[in-house]
Amino acid sequence: MSLHDLPAVHQECGDCPIRHRAVCARCESDELARLEQIKYYRSYQSGQTIIWSGDRMDFVASVVTGIATLTQTMEDGRRQMVGLLLPSDFVGRPGRNSAAYDVTATTDVVMCCFRKRPFEEMMSQTPHIAHRLLEMTLDELDAAREWMLLLGRKTAREKIASLVAIIARRDASLSLRRSKGEMVVDLPLTREEMADYLGLTLETVSRQISALKRDGVISLEGKRHVTIPDFDRLLEEAGDDTDGGLLI
Amino acid sequence: MSLHDLPAVHQECGDCPIRHRAVCARCESDELARLEQIKYYRSYQSGQTIIWSGDRMDFVASVVTGIATLTQTMEDGRRQMVGLLLPSDFVGRPGRNSAAYDVTATTDVVMCCFRKRPFEEMMSQTPHIAHRLLEMTLDELDAAREWMLLLGRKTAREKIASLVAIIARRDASLSLRRSKGEMVVDLPLTREEMADYLGLTLETVSRQISALKRDGVISLEGKRHVTIPDFDRLLEEAGDDTDGGLLI
DNA sequence: CGTGTGCTTGATTTGTATCAACCTGAGTGG
DNA sequence: CCACTCAGGTTGATACAAATCAAGCACACG
Numbered sequence: 001m002s003l004h005d006l007p008a009v010h011q012e013c014g015d016c017p018i019r020h021r022a023v024c025a026r027c028e029s030d031e032l033a034r035l036e037q038i039k040y041y042r043s044y045q046s047g048q049t050i051i052w053s054g055d056r057m058d059f060v061a062s063v064v065t066g067i068a069t070l071t072q073t074m075e076d077g078r079r080q081m082v083g084l085l086l087p088s089d090f091v092g093r094p095g096r097n098s099a100a101y102d103v104t105a106t107t108d109v110v111m112c113c114f115r116k117r118p119f120e121e122m123m124s125q126t127p128h129i130a131h132r133l134l135e136m137t138l139d140e141l142d143a144a145r146e147w148m149l150l151l152g153r154k155t156a157r158e159k160i161a162s163l164v165a166i167i168a169r170r171d172a173s174l175s176l177r178r179s180k181g182e183m184v185v186d187l188p189l190t191r192e193e194m195a196d197y198l199g200l201t202l203e204t205v206s207r208q209i210s211a212l213k214r215d216g217v218i219s220l221e222g223k224r225h226v227t228i229p230d231f232d233r234l235l236e237e238a239g240d241d242t243d244g245g246l247l248i
Numbered sequence: 249m250s251l252h253d254l255p256a257v258h259q260e261c262g263d264c265p266i267r268h269r270a271v272c273a274r275c276e277s278d279e280l281a282r283l284e285q286i287k288y289y290r291s292y293q294s295g296q297t298i299i300w301s302g303d304r305m306d307f308v309a310s311v312v313t314g315i316a317t318l319t320q321t322m323e324d325g326r327r328q329m330v331g332l333l334l335p336s337d338f339v340g341r342p343g344r345n346s347a348a349y350d351v352t353a354t355t356d357v358v359m360c361c362f363r364k365r366p367f368e369e370m371m372s373q374t375p376h377i378a379h380r381l382l383e384m385t386l387d388e389l390d391a392a393r394e395w396m397l398l399l400g401r402k403t404a405r406e407k408i409a410s411l412v413a414i415i416a417r418r419d420a421s422l423s424l425r426r427s428k429g430e431m432v433v434d435l436p437l438t439r440e441e442m443a444d445y446l447g448l449t450l451e452t453v454s455r456q457i458s459a460l461k462r463d464g465v466i467s468l469e470g471k472r473h474v475t476i477p478d479f480d481r482l483l484e485e486a487g488d489d490t491d492g493g494l495l496i
Numbered sequence: 497c498g499t500g501t502g503c504t505t506g507a508t509t510t511g512t513a514t515c516a517a518c519c520t521g522a523g524t525g526g
Numbered sequence: 527c528c529a530c531t532c533a534g535g536t537t538g539a540t541a542c543a544a545a546t547c548a549a550g551c552a553c554a555c556g
Binding site: 497498499500501502503504505506507508509510511512513514515516517518519520521522523524525526 | 527528529530531532533534535536537538539540541542543544545546547548549550551552553554555556
C-alpha cells in the first residue's frame with residue numbers, strides 16, 4: 001500500500017462526494033467554477049502527519065475521503081485529541097497562518113486543498129462560502145462543548161459508550177440507513193487513539209470495551225467491528241439524554 | 249440591590265465599551281446606525297439565569313458588562329461549564345432557535361440584544377457582521393479545544409494554575425497593563441463554579457488553591473483576590489508551553 | 497520462524513471524589 | 527447589639543476509579 005497505489009485524483013466538483021456538505025455546499029455553479037480553478041487534491045497515507053502544530057499553513061482544505069485527527073500535545077508527551085475530521089470537514093483557519101494543532105491521517109486521506117490567499121479573497125467576495133464556513137464552525141463549537149462535558153464529567157464507561165454512539169450516529173446519518181434494529185459500526189480508531197480522544201489510558205479503554213461487551217451493550221467481531229443490539233441502551237450507558245438530541 | 253437599582257441603560261453605539269471587540273466591531277457607521285435601531289438592552293442580576301437550555305431563543309446578544317457562564321447539565325445533576333462569557337462575547341446562534349446551554353449571570357450583567365430575525369437579515373446583507381462573527385466563533389473554538397486538553401489531560405493542580413493564568417492574562421489584555429512584575433486578579437467565580445469549569449469538585453479546587461498558596465505560586469487576600477508574584481512560574485505550574493503562546 | 501504492533505488482562509498505586517466536620521463573614525431579626 | 531442563620535469555603539478521613547506497571551496474547555509481515 002505505497003503512495004503510488006493511491007489514485008491520482010482529478011475530479012469535477014459536480015460529482016464530488018462531499019459536494020453538499022463541505023464548505024462549498026452553498027456555492028452556485030459560477031462560484032464552483034472559480035473554486036474548481038484554485039483547488040488541488042492531495043493524498044496522505046494512513047499514519048502520515050498532514051500538518052504539524054506551529055507549522056506555517058499556506059492552504060486550507062476539506063477532507064474528501066478518509067479520517068484525520070486533530071491533536072494537541074503537552075511538552076511531557078501527554079496527548080489530547082481535540083477533533084475528529086471526517087469527509088466534508090474543514091481544515092485550517094482563514095486569517096491565521098500557523099497551525100494550532102497536529103493533523104494526522106488515521107486512514108488514507110484525500111484532501112481538497114485551496115491556497116490560502118485565493119481562498120480568502122474568494123471568501124470575502126462570495127458570501128455563500130463565508131456563510132457555510134460559519135455554520136460549520138458553529139457546529140464544531142457545539143461538538144467541542146459536548147466533548148467538554150464528556151471529558152470533564154463522564155466516567156470511563158460512559159466515555160466509551162458515548163464514543164461508540166457518536167460514531168454509530170454519524171455512520172447512520174452518512175449512509176442514511178435508519179435501521180430500527182441493530183446497528184453495525186467499524187471503529188476508525190485504535191485503542192490508543194480512542195484513549196487520546198477520551199482523556200483515558202489505552203488500558204482503561206480496553207477494559208471498558210470488554211466490560212460493555214460482557215454486559216451485552218455491544219458485541220465485538222475482531223477488534224474494530226462493533227454490533228449494537230439496542231441503541232437506546234447504549235445511549236443510557238453514555239449518560240446522554242435519551243431523547244437522542246438530534247439538533248441537526 | 250434589587251432590579252430597580254440597575255441603571256436603565258440607553259447608550260449610543262459610538263461610545264459603547266465593547267464597540268471595537270464585539271460582533272459589531274467591523275461595522276461602518278451606516279451599518280451601526282441600522283444595528284442601533286434594532287438593538288435593546290437587558291439587565292440581569294448576579295445569579296439570575298439568562299437563558300435555559302432548550303428554551304426558545306428569539307434573540308441573540310452581546311455581553312456589554314459583567315460575566316456570564318455557559319453550562320451543560322446531565323440528568324443526574326453533574327454539571328460542566330463549557331464557556332465563560334466576558335464583555336464583548338456573543339450569545340446565541342443564528343440559524344438555530346432553541347438554546348443549547350444554560351446561560352447564567354455570575355455578576356450583574358448587561359446585554360445588548362437583537363431580535364433574531366432582523367439580526368439574521370442584517371447578517372445576510374452586511375458581510376462585516378458575518379465576518380466578525382466567524383472570527384469570534386473560530387476564537388471560541390480554539391478556546392474550547394484548549395479547554396479540552398485541560399479537561400482531558402491536566403492534573404487538578406495544573407487545572408487551577410491554568411484557570412488563574414487565563415483570567416490574569418485576560419485582565420491584562422483588557423486593561424492593557426503589561427506589568428512585568430506581579431499581577432493581581434480577582435477571581436470572578438466561586439469555588440463551585442471553578443469546579444464546574446475545571447471538571448473537579450469544589451473540595452479539590454479549595455485544596456489545590458491552598459497548595460498553590462502554600463508553595464508561593466500565588467498569594468491570597470480574602471477568597472477571591474489573588475496576587476501572582478511570578479507569572480512564568482504560574483505558567484510552568486499550568487503545564488503550558490512557557491513561551492506564552494499569545495496567538496492573538 | 498521470529499519480530500513487532502495492537503490489544504487484553506492482572507496487580508498495585510495514586511489522585512481525586514466522597515463523606516463529614518468545622519470555620520468565617522455577611523446579613524437578619526429579635 | 528447580639529444571637530442566629532446561611533452561603534461559601536477549608537480541612538480531614540476514607541473510598542474508589544482510573545493510572546501505572548507488568549505480563550502475555552493474537553495476528554500480520556518480512
